[in-house]
Amino acid sequence: MTRLLLLQLLFLALGAAALPLLGIAPNRAALLARLPVAYMAGVAIAGIVTAHLALVGAAVGPLELAVLAAVVGLVAWRRRPSNRPLLGARRGRPTGVVGLLAAALLLLALLQVAHLTHMLETRPLYEWDGWAIWATKARALYSFGGAYEPVFGNYPPVQHPLFFPALEALDFRALGRFDGTLVHVQLGLLGIGFAGALWTLLRERVPALLASLGVLAIVSATAFVQQISTNYADVPLAVMVAVGVLCLARWLEDGDGSLLPAAALFLGAATLIKPEGLLFAGAALVAALATCGRARLRGTLLAVAAVAAIYVPWRVYAAVHGLENPEYSLADALDPGYLGDRADRLGPALRSVGGHAFSLDWGLLLPLTIAAVGAALLSRRRRLAAFATVWALLSFGGIVLVFWISIVPVELTLQWAAYRTVASLVIGAAALAPLLAADAWSTIRIRGVSGGRSTSPTSRPASAATSSGSQSRTIDG
């Protein structure tokens, strides 16, 4: 267990070293402020590097990771720090009762994920895909040191990229053995890292209370808790998608270029976790291109290129080894005749995907995101609202389309997969909700609340936060 925790420190160190190099934290102050993002960034970088090197039969262990972190850190240290300010990092420390409440809610969110992680320490492999797909591939990577062709070219599903099993194989190398129980702890720690990163990225633009409520609502969702415990890749995919989509939204809304590399990193990692990762990342990039405007087009195109560069090695490997998805071909989605022949699948797919996305197992995450889009529109955040809406609709449509064109009997494939395929959609949308509602939230005043002067005048709209008198104040926290 200690070795597994030390590996997490390596992820943190790698991420902390990479943030300045990627421009995500251009100076020391920004690095400190965004340190909670470093762990997720470290996991993403380690997963990408380990997955790609596995394709050429090269194993990465803690030693190699430490060397990588040291090299990245050295390069970052030798570069002159930038004086470029972070456009989003404008909010001060929360104070007063609201600030205390926000801190308590964040603490509760972290406590919830810590409770989960404590449980995962004892939970063996149990659910089907957890061992049949993911643990098998992770164990094979650990045993063979790379993507041994007789296994990875034949053990179904061959079309799954290697990020997730490569990350778990790294855990086994740190532990010095295969352990189907302790590997679950990695998932819990990823959940903690997600909560920290999400809060940090939200807090730069969102009142603390709203950010804390958002994080707590996501990590306490029953579906989040239960699915992350199964050693399935859907929630790990969802957290990468969510953080990536949030970074992209922040870039579109604030023009904060420091978050563009972060968006590319997390969305690129998502494309390597599951085939659906390409759907959710692609939907985010298409939505960004559709809403970015001329001023942000170049940056958005750079992000598209970076995500493609991260994804391409896997695509090349899959093409060279003839690894195809036996359940569906995306080319069929462009064939009206094929779609027409299978039109009877559309209704059940729509009902099932919609039903699971709005299931109470996710709490009210999607309904509140819809309300947040309304709040964004009413506070004239049209670009942000358009991005979130286009991304969510494309993602939803993409999920339904996959079930529509699949050759697996529709009732089986929906029962097996619909409840978890929606995880990225729900978590990603909910991650955007506090950002969508932030400006409208800043216009709320509570009568009769005094004291606890807000030290965090909001950036936009400025009038909302600075006009508070002695008898009213904004709910900023």
Add this chain to the structure above:
Amino acid sequence: MRHAGAGAALAVGALLVVSTAITLPDSWSWTSEQREAFSNVDVQPAVVFRYQQLLPAEAVDFVRRRVRAKERYFLLAGGSGDVVLGVPRQTAARTFARYALLPAVQVADVEDADVVVAVGADPATLGIPLERVERDPAETGVTVARIAR
């Protein structure tokens, strides 16, 4: 417009609170129950609950002592019926063996195999020449047979 925006934002805040109120108690208690259920179980790192019956731990050890790393085996499974929804027992046994018998490598065609691992079945039914046929003395129903070349 501002009032409407504030109203929508308040609705978002209220929905966040209600959402958490709906899920947090269930999530917390589910997690506690899982911890309680598994903390007293002596779990071997490679054992898979619920599906271990497909190839018991003793049978896995028996096979592992006879099939080397990267050696290719064909899994012959007997039995019928579904183990889980839509997954026949034979498919389930093959899937579980892929996981449990690593780093030996399962192949889909017996022609590509060095060894036959039979679970609840007789390898002689394959009609290929076999040598050194060993049946698990622990009566797990597992037989390992090397294919004669």
